Amino acid sequence: MTRPWETWRAAVARHQPDYQDSVELNEVVSTLQHRPPLVFAGEVDHLRKELGRAGRHESFVLIGGDCAETFAESTANQLRLKIQTLLQMAVVLTYGSSMPVVKIGRIAGQYAKPRSSPFESRGEEVLPSYLGDAVNSFEFTAESRLHDPKRLLDTYNASAASLNLIRAFAKGGYADLRRVHEWNRGFAANPVFARYEQLAQEIHRAVRFMEAAGADFDSLRQVDFYSSHEALLLEYESALTRIDSRTGLPYDTSGHFLWIGERTRDADGAHVELLSQVRNPIGVKLGPTSTAEDIKRLTDRLNPQGEEGRLTFMARMGAEEIGSALPPLLEATKSDGRPVTWISDPMHGNTISTANGFKTRDFDTIMSEVRSFFDIHDAVGTVPAGLHVELTGADVTEVIGGSEGLDDLALEQRYESLVDPRLNHQQSLEIAFQVAEMAARANEGQTSQASSPDAFAVDDWHLFDTSSQAGRLL
Numbered sequence: 001m002t003r004p005w006e007t008w009r010a011a012v013a014r015h016q017p018d019y020q021d022s023v024e025l026n027e028v029v030s031t032l033q034h035r036p037p038l039v040f041a042g043e044v045d046h047l048r049k050e051l052g053r054a055g056r057h058e059s060f061v062l063i064g065g066d067c068a069e070t071f072a073e074s075t076a077n078q079l080r081l082k083i084q085t086l087l088q089m090a091v092v093l094t095y096g097s098s099m100p101v102v103k104i105g106r107i108a109g110q111y112a113k114p115r116s117s118p119f120e121s122r123g124e125e126v127l128p129s130y131l132g133d134a135v136n137s138f139e140f141t142a143e144s145r146l147h148d149p150k151r152l153l154d155t156y157n158a159s160a161a162s163l164n165l166i167r168a169f170a171k172g173g174y175a176d177l178r179r180v181h182e183w184n185r186g187f188a189a190n191p192v193f194a195r196y197e198q199l200a201q202e203i204h205r206a207v208r209f210m211e212a213a214g215a216d217f218d219s220l221r222q223v224d225f226y227s228s229h230e231a232l233l234l235e236y237e238s239a240l241t242r243i244d245s246r247t248g249l250p251y252d253t254s255g256h257f258l259w260i261g262e263r264t265r266d267a268d269g270a271h272v273e274l275l276s277q278v279r280n281p282i283g284v285k286l287g288p289t290s291t292a293e294d295i296k297r298l299t300d301r302l303n304p305q306g307e308e309g310r311l312t313f314m315a316r317m318g319a320e321e322i323g324s325a326l327p328p329l330l331e332a333t334k335s336d337g338r339p340v341t342w343i344s345d346p347m348h349g350n351t352i353s354t355a356n357g358f359k360t361r362d363f364d365t366i367m368s369e370v371r372s373f374f375d376i377h378d379a380v381g382t383v384p385a386g387l388h389v390e391l392t393g394a395d396v397t398e399v400i401g402g403s404e405g406l407d408d409l410a411l412e413q414r415y416e417s418l419v420d421p422r423l424n425h426q427q428s429l430e431i432a433f434q435v436a437e438m439a440a441r442a443n444e445g446q447t448s449q450a451s452s453p454d455a456f457a458v459d460d461w462h463l464f465d466t467s468s469q470a471g472r473l474l
């Protein structure tokens, strides 16, 4: 028996693994169908509302993490560094935008990648491309590159372990505003980053003021931190979809926020079909070839009723193209009238190759795309609601530029990404300081008032109904 959301099986599914053994795949899928949900319906609903608020210019969204997580690097320390970086960025952005920042990690599920070519050649040898740890292994051997359905179970387990740690960090005192602020002071005190000193001082005074005034509420000590990933592998996403016991509606419980990539955003394709059925907030990446017609069809498919927070468009145009590509799309959403949350992904349209053979991005080009994103929204009268970046908390050298002046040669020092180049810790903070200034300017003249986020209610923790056909074997 197929489940109601399995209508995707009748549509064209791009960028899917090619599993040799369908019996093994079915076993994995049925195991996943019986595993507990990784996220809860109440959390997902809460995030959808928060994204709706961002679309109204009442909060700002920050999404960040690795291009591709790996099982080996999903360690406590790597997770801690990534969360620390995102929390530090969020403090700066909160101050700059005078709005709550919705914090979303590209973490705890980002294990699968669409690739431009299904094959990779090295010398004479041609093997299937690495599609992320959820599908195969990076090592260049025929055995490693086989598509292995058991890796979907490893993906579930790694995601669950990561989410467990994230929840502990977010609620257990590690995310305390005062502590995060002290980390940022360390950054701004470094002479290389002197240009951020003034903003850092202002934040410092604001935090001191709150302390002096006796503010000691939970929102200083704890944060809401959400997980996201590209919903690429349809068998995995479909197997983790559950009916919520309260509303009777399907939720994809593999993560809170799920997005559809630039390569799989066909409005008639299987990815759009599956995600049109679940209640999660959905993102769609839009590259420079996107048209006003795509906007309309995607909105019809993913958000026909025009629910706030349901649909986020993530513009990844490239610094060169954004000036011509983005305005017609913003005009299209504006005249359509159904609400949408616009986020800038300044990474994926700006990848270049260096003479010494590295795939990299230039910090200045990334900033240029973000700046254009803000300016174009200002000109059209729409809301620049957030930022999506690929980053890591470690001191890698994968993106060139920034105040430390990393150049092509520096890429040879510490290039660790298996897929796209990531901002390192310092570069991530620099982006936050610069975007905070832009968000502050975007705020001038805005009339809407930032409201504090709704408290998360205890009855939001209703469970999924595993007794219905939702959790059963196919």
Ligand code: PEP
Binding pocket: 067, 114, 230, 260, 261, 262, 263, 285, 286, 316, 348, 420
């Ligand atoms: C990504 O976010 O890593 C990615 C592959 O992006 P896009 O779909 O925008 O190319």
Ligand code: CO
Binding pocket: 067, 068, 348, 390, 419, 420
């Ligand atoms: Co990427």
